Amino acid sequence: MLNNLLKHSDSKIVCIDTFEGGIEHVHDAINMTHVREIFFSNVEKTGRMDSVRVLEERSDTGLLQLLQENHESFDFIYVDGSHYATDVLADLVLSFRMLKVGGLCICDDYLWEGQSDPRHSPKMAIDAFTSIFSEQVQFVPVINTQFAFKRIQ
Ligand SMILES: C[S@@+](CC[C@H](N)C(=O)[O-])C[C@H]1O[C@@H](n2cnc3c(N)ncnc32)[C@H](O)[C@@H]1O
Secondary structure, three states: OOOOOOOOOOOOEEEEOOOOOOHHHHHHOOOHHHHHHHHHHHHHHHOOHHHEEEEOOOHHHHHHHHHHOOOOOEEEEEEOOOOOHHHHHHHHHHHHOOEEEEEEEEEOOOOOOOOOOHHHOOHHHHHHHHHHOOOOEEEEOOOOOOEEEEEOO
């Protein structure tokens, strides 16, 4: 993203991650300390550390912090944190308030089938959000298992 999306030298990105993993990481026994190290090492390699702000906390807490700071709005939001529908719904509702009209939101794992309980997957939350906000969002077709929409008002 830093190399391909943040082309302008003034562009900024905010990353919110607990680096504690989620249900998918427990299942796959992924070492999150190592994932965190790789993340920071990859950022460093781009030489764009100054363009990146990392909030190492739950996404709802981080998003509320940005809202409280009256953070300027975003052109692009990528939702790919907790897979629990309750968390994804909170991520969408809170982050949408900072998405520019004309801005793009991509939600990962829309068609993720890692859990049999649909409340443990993002789809239910993305469907609920886009139904409730249907007048403000426009579906953008994507070719993989993600879901994308543009804010139109
Ligand atoms: C599927 S990974 C995706 C990470 C990153 N978006 C990527 O593509 O490499 C999900 C990430 O969400 C983080 N996470 C899980 N629950 C979270 C929560 N409630 N708030 C913030 N981050 C969370 C995990 O630590 C993990 O790094």
